[in-house]
Amino acid sequence: MIKLTKVSKKYSNLVALETTDLEISRGKTTVLIGPSGCGKSTILRMIVGLIEPTTGVIEIDSQLLSKENILDIRRQLGYVIQDGGLFPHLTAKNNILLMARHLRKNISVMQERLEELCKLTHFSPDRLECYPLELSGGQRQRVGLMRALFLDPEILLLDEPLGALEPLVRSSLQQELKQIFQDLKKTVLLITHDLAEAAYLGDEIILMNFGKVVQRGTVDELQKQPSEAFVTQFLNAQRGFSL
Amino acid sequence: MRYLLILLLLLPTKVFSQQVIGSKKFTESYVLAEIAKRKLEEAGIKVEHRQGLGGTTILWEAMRTGAVDFCPDYTGTIREAILQTKTTSLEGLRAELAPFGVGLTESLGFNNTYALAVRREMAEKLGLKKVSDLKVHQDLKVGLTHEFQQRSDGWGPFTKHYGLNMEQVKALEHALAYQAIRGGQIDVMDAYSTDAKLAEYDLVVLQDDLNFFPRYDAVFLYRLDADPKAIEVIKTLVNTIDEEKMVKLNLEAEKKADYVAAANLYFSNLSSQKSSQSVWQKILYWTIEHLFLVAASMLVAVGIGLPLGVAASRQGLLSQAIFSFSGIVQTIPSLALLALLVPLLGISQKTAIVALALYSLLPIVRNTAAGLQDIPSNLRESAQALGLEQQAILLKVYLPMASRTILAGIKTSAVINVGTATLAALIGAGGLGEPIVSGLTLNNPDVILQGAIPAAILALLVEFLFELLDRLLIPKGLRLSS
Numbered sequence: 124m125i126k127l128t129k130v131s132k133k134y135s136n137l138v139a140l141e142t143t144d145l146e147i148s149r150g151k152t153t154v155l156i157g158p159s160g161c162g163k164s165t166i167l168r169m170i171v172g173l174i175e176p177t178t179g180v181i182e183i184d185s186q187l188l189s190k191e192n193i194l195d196i197r198r199q200l201g202y203v204i205q206d207g208g209l210f211p212h213l214t215a216k217n218n219i220l221l222m223a224r225h226l227r228k229n230i231s232v233m234q235e236r237l238e239e240l241c242k243l244t245h246f247s248p249d250r251l252e253c254y255p256l257e258l259s260g261g262q263r264q265r266v267g268l269m270r271a272l273f274l275d276p277e278i279l280l281l282d283e284p285l286g287a288l289e290p291l292v293r294s295s296l297q298q299e300l301k302q303i304f305q306d307l308k309k310t311v312l313l314i315t316h317d318l319a320e321a322a323y324l325g326d327e328i329i330l331m332n333f334g335k336v337v338q339r340g341t342v343d344e345l346q347k348q349p350s351e352a353f354v355t356q357f358l359n360a361q362r363g364f365s366l
Numbered sequence: 367m368r369y370l371l372i373l374l375l376l377l378p379t380k381v382f383s384q385q386v387i388g389s390k391k392f393t394e395s396y397v398l399a400e401i402a403k404r405k406l407e408e409a410g411i412k413v414e415h416r417q418g419l420g421g422t423t424i425l426w427e428a429m430r431t432g433a434v435d436f437c438p439d440y441t442g443t444i445r446e447a448i449l450q451t452k453t454t455s456l457e458g459l460r461a462e463l464a465p466f467g468v469g470l471t472e473s474l475g476f477n478n479t480y481a482l483a484v485r486r487e488m489a490e491k492l493g494l495k496k497v498s499d500l501k502v503h504q505d506l507k508v509g510l511t512h513e514f515q516q517r518s519d520g521w522g523p524f525t526k527h528y529g530l531n532m533e534q535v536k537a538l539e540h541a542l543a544y545q546a547i548r549g550g551q552i553d554v555m556d557a558y559s560t561d562a563k564l565a566e567y568d569l570v571v572l573q574d575d576l577n578f579f580p581r582y583d584a585v586f587l588y589r590l591d592a593d594p595k596a597i598e599v600i601k602t603l604v605n606t607i608d609e610e611k612m613v614k615l616n617l618e619a620e621k622k623a624d625y626v627a628a629a630n631l632y633f634s635n636l637s638s639q640k641s642s643q644s645v646w647q648k649i650l651y652w653t654i655e656h657l658f659l660v661a662a663s664m665l666v667a668v669g670i671g672l673p674l675g676v677a678a679s680r681q682g683l684l685s686q687a688i689f690s691f692s693g694i695v696q697t698i699p700s701l702a703l704l705a706l707l708v709p710l711l712g713i714s715q716k717t718a719i720v721a722l723a724l725y726s727l728l729p730i731v732r733n734t735a736a737g738l739q740d741i742p743s744n745l746r747e748s749a750q751a752l753g754l755e756q757q758a759i760l761l762k763v764y765l766p767m768a769s770r771t772i773l774a775g776i777k778t779s780a781v782i783n784v785g786t787a788t789l790a791a792l793i794g795a796g797g798l799g800e801p802i803v804s805g806l807t808l809n810n811p812d813v814i815l816q817g818a819i820p821a822a823i824l825a826l827l828v829e830f831l832f833e834l835l836d837r838l839l840i841p842k843g844l845r846l847s848s
């Protein structure tokens with residue numbers, strides 16, 4: 124589905140990502156986790172074509188990512204960032220419909236899809252005319268998710284989607300996300316700092332450190348067969364807080 | 367956009383068969399032009415008076431390029447400032463003007479030059495008529511301006527030329543000299559031969575009988591390709607105004623603060639054609655002209671400034687070049703910018719609009735660039751990740767997000783523009799600067815206020831209009847944060 128071959132990223136003299144091969148499997152939820160600055164967002168940004176790899180190539184559904192097809196590929200991806208990344212000058216509804224309108228989709232079809240997504244994300248439709256600044260953090264995140272899902276992309280890329288939320292909202296959104304991922308059977312690549320969230324949402328976990336993939340597997344596998352000391356260290360550091 | 371510019375450039379070209387009279391910004395020039403205007407109107411010719419142009423160079427440029435058909439001037443000015451020649455005869459000047467497509471009438475009947483003035487009652491008592499008559503009255507007290515006393519073609523050569531040796535000579539301020547001569551502290555002073563003050567203080571000019579002073583005979587310049595009928599009419603003004611009459615006309619203009627009244631005095635029917643329009647009508651007319659200048663130049667400035675601002679929002683050499691350019695334009699004094707543009711574009715509203723637009727550029731460019739640069743990088747990434755084309759991102763996301771800052775820049779420009787546009791009068795583009803310039807010339811605060819007050823009110827209204835636009839145009843979501 125998503126395939127990185129010998130991909131690396133350097134910023135002048137800083138290596139954000141060492142040469143990496145990576146395959147993300149179809150229809151599953153894969154979670155990227157690791158300490159701050161280890162290169163998680165870098166991977167996601169390269170997949171969306173926001174930054175170019177220094178070396179290597181990226182394929183999505185066997186299509187090589189290039190300048191020519193990047194717009195098409197982006198339209199098959201849903202990208203969600205912390206706090207939703209909503210545009211302040213547009214209402215929630217107009218944020219969600221921005222791309223569909225640009226592509227001149229049928230209005231009644233759009234309306235139906237909007238209602239469907241409101242149900243799916245538990246967003247109250249009478250808040251649709253609100254501007255981002257009039258919404259709570261959780262609501263903004265739901266709107267961001269609806270915008271990413273609107274054109275029904277095969278792949279969802281989420282960069283710490285729940286990072287800015289307080290624990291109660293966060294946990295209820297985690298449950299909703301899990302439901303959505305299961306129902307829609309999308310290929311999901313999600314970044315989080317939180318091991319519990321990773322364990323709860325992810326079919327598979329990729330643990331990174333200093334621009335390198337350290338180990339890949341379920342939480343169980345990571346616990347029972349750590350590939351190096353850092354894995355155990357990382358798991359223990361988080362246990363106290365979130366289990 | 368390009369068509370809009372072309373349209374704007376074509377707009378102010380003169381209507382065919384309408385004749386344009388130009389005048390410089392001093393009383394006598396205004397009055398002579400008004401007289402010519404009325405003469406032409408009485409002959410059934412359509413005329414426009416572009417008044418108070420900013421000086422000899424600007425008016426000459428206008429004559430040369432055909433933007434103006436007629437203007438009053440002086441043989442001395444033509445010789446020294448325009449042609450820079452030694453020729454003194456009218457025929458000689460005429461021959462040198464012809465290659466520029468410009469003709470020259472005979473003298474209107476007076477010579478506006480340096481002269482010596484004395485009190486009328488004393489002149490009559492002593493029988494003083496000419497400078498030579500002073501020889502038998504060398505005891506008279508002389509008061510001179512510092513300039514005339516010191517100039518190499520001033521008092522020294524003058525007394526030698528006439529063989530004078532006046533006993534008491536002192537230098538004093540010109541403004542004080544009039545008081546002094548009235549009070550009898552001095553008896554003889556230097557003055558311009560058609561200065562309105564000569565009439566006000568009841569002085570007479572001594573005839574320059576040995577021709578010491580260079581001649582500044584008043585004449586009309588005209589385009590050789592102007593309406594022949596109009597040229598004939600202008601030529602009927604020849605030899606109809608002597609120094610004394612001109613002094614009276616100047617006095618009338620300064621007293622009444624009204625050139626039309628002064629021109630009417632020439633036709634010696636004071637009542638028949640009083641100032642053709644009421645003050646309010648004139649103010650309305652100037653205001654409309656002013657608004658046109660502001661609106662047209664703002665349209666151009668926004669049309670150019672927005673794209674430049676977008677280009678400047680990206681880091682790099684181009685951005686630096688754009689900022690330097692619009693910054694430098696801003697530092698050129700407005701009069702100098704007008705003077706620079708006149709040789710390129712002639713004198714017209716078009717030039718004024720270009721100058722005003724250039725002046726309005728910087729705030730628009732700077733705010734557009736700043737508004738775009740202020741967009742947080744996570745929102746930029748969100749916009750790109752949607753799969754929108756660059757142009758759509760700019761139009762649907764970036765520009766709307768920066769719209770408030772951009773509008774604030776346009777507002778700053780517009781408010782400054784309303785003030786700067788008063789300078790347009792100096793190149794004959796009209797507007798509320800017209801009463802300000804003529805009021806300054808006449809030294810009459812009332813006339814200045816006729817332009818200054820409406821301009822101030824306009825500036826306030828423009829502020830208010832932009833407050834309103836902010837409410838109407840700026841998406842509510844952007845206003846929530848402040």
Ligand SMILES: Nc1ncnc2c1ncn2[C@@H]1O[C@H](COP(=O)(O)OP(=O)(O)OP(=O)(O)O)[C@@H](O)[C@H]1O
Pocket residue numbers: 134137138139158159160161162163164165166
């Ligand atoms: N534009 C850039 N220029 C220079 N260095 C950058 C740039 N973007 C990211 N980096 C560096 O690349 C490294 C990886 O960044 P990345 O954003 O991928 O980290 P991350 O794993 O997402 O961290 P976090 O969990 O804090 O979001 C960091 O050291 C960061 O400082």
Ligand SMILES: [Mg+2]
Pocket residue numbers: 163164165282
């Ligand atoms: Mg990150």
